[in-house]
Amino acid sequence: MRFHLKNNNPQAVITLYQKHMQSIMEGEVGGQVEGAEDHQLNQEYHALHLETTPAPKPLDPGRVYLLLAVTTAHAMRDSYADALETCLATVVRFHDYTTMEFLRQLGPNARLRAKVQTYVERLAVSRLVARPPSLSKHVSALAKANSLQSSEKLYEKVIQGILGPEPYLAADPSQITPSLSISMTELGWTSFLAAFLKCERRDLATKVWDDLIRCGVRPGTSTWTALIDSFARIGATDDALSAWEMMLAQGGKPEGLTYRAIISALFHDRRADAAIEKFKAFQRSHSNPEMAVHTLAVHNTVLNGLLHTNRPVTANEVMINMHENGPKPDLVSYNTFLGYYSRLGDFKGLAAVVSKMSSEQIAGDVFSYSTILSALLKIGKQDAPETILQLMRNQGIQPNVAIFTAIINHQVREKNEKNLAAAFFMLQTMEQESSAQPNEATYSSVLAGLYRDGWLAPEKAEEYRKNIVARMKARGVVLRLPTYHILLKACLDYPYPEGLNHALAYFEDMRRHTPLVQTTWYILLAGLLQRGEWAIAEEYVKEMKNSDVSPSASTLKLVRKIRRRGK
Secondary structure, three states: OHHHHHOOOHHHHHHHHHHHHHOOOHHHHHHHHOOOOOOOOOHHHHHHHOOOOOOOOOOOHHHHHHHHHHHHHHHHOOOHHHHHHHHHOOOOOOOHHHHHHHHHHOOOOHHHHHHHHHHHHHHHHHHHHOOHHHHHHHHHHHHHOOOHHHHHHHHHHHHHHHHOOOOOOEOOHHHOEOOEOOEOOHHHHHHHHHHHHHOOOHHHHHHHHHHHHHOOOOOOHHHHHHHHHHHHHOOOHHHHHHHHHHHHHOOOOOOHHHHHHHHHHHHHOOOHHHHHHHHHHHHHHOOOHHHHOOHHHHHHHHHHHHHHOOOHHHHHHHHHHHHHHOOOOOHHHHHHHHHHHHHHOOHHHHHHHHHHHHHOOOOOOHHHHHHHHHHHHHOOOOOHHHHHHHHHHHOOOOOOHHHHHHHHHHHHOOOOHHHHHHHHHHHHHHHHOHHHOOOHHHHHHHHHHHHHHHOOOHHHHHHHHHHHHHHHHHOOOOOOHHHHHHHHHHHHHOOOHHHHHHHHHHHHHHHHHOOOOHHHHHHHHHHHHHHOOHHHHHHHHHHHHOOOOOOOHHHHHHHHHHHOOOO
């Protein structure tokens, strides 16, 4: 392909690529290239590495270079549409490092290199926009990680694709043309809107709204709902109410989720009376089929709001009405009451809810059992773990590994030695049951919990750590990459010196047993940067550069911060 590119024969490159694609099953390609990161990575650090596309594991640059070569061929023929079709038909994705390396080897034609770079950037954006759920998930994850710069940069690329001098994206599906075959959707617009509000950048959220209007897109009910919900999440109740009134003034028809959003906003601002009025308005119109789909969600929001504003009598009245007239309460409804009585330490109230669940034949879930367990421990019930296990059996629930592990994780997160003891009791019970033997995830949830937020003194943490390590060795449980990442992150967050020591020990152990990936280096360097361990960080930067891993843009950004001592 490189030979044909140098000889200005793009059609030959395209033909070779087509033959290559015909010879390989699409699923086989996906199996080689996707799975870039371990999907079992804990959510605690999953957002750490969002600024760039994850690196393949193992990296197979050959396929990326093939895509870059055929993209170059299409660029030489001025056929962006064909380049887009080719890009969307493959699971292979562009990566910063391989793109730069390919362009460097492309030759002295600066104009062609710039053109290919433009194609690659536009194709990457188009690929994301063409998959609205993926775009929404990506933008939401960036907001969760507070990666404002990355979110803003992506949004600017999208807007340039719509309103720039050379548009390649449509603002709405209704505006699709042969030359603008990929469009933003309501989900895409609302994702950016919500993300910027979550990052407390109202100026950027306002820009999204203005751009929406400028692009000739009429905000739909989902957009209004997302706006109201986003205002609710940041506590801007007056803005949420203004958006509600503006929606009605423009002829918008609130759906069930729109009511849920405004009711939630009012309850969070402790305007319970106003929230109840909105709920009554919803009830008057809930015969609408579109409302009926979300009726239960609205009722559960009301139950939660009433209990959080300490109106249990009204909440019980709503619950009774749900039993008599619908919608029938679900597990979320009961869990809301369990959480309320648990916070109060009201064991009698808890028992009444559990009794009602049993009579209605509604089995609990991990949240239910963990909440009850924590409440029992709070009032000093020594046999609380045994009580919970018996309750599960009474409800026909046979605890499996997943249920045990989730309850253990929940108890460890309570950051209390009573709850930690309960977690160890559950762990011991698992070890004694052949049908629910603890696995790597079970043990790692306890290990990570020992260091989370520095709640446990170093001496105690070390005592428990040795206990867990001994149990793992006795059962031949070994750590894999995702678990190493969880422990590395937890230890680096531990404020005592022991946290750093254990983190580096885990890192060295990891290096002996499993290949390191970009995420590993990112977590390590981010943690060292956070702790201000400049000398150690510098040493690991040198080691990373001598390794087989090509650092991502986000990792290189950390390197620059380390060299500037965090500035």
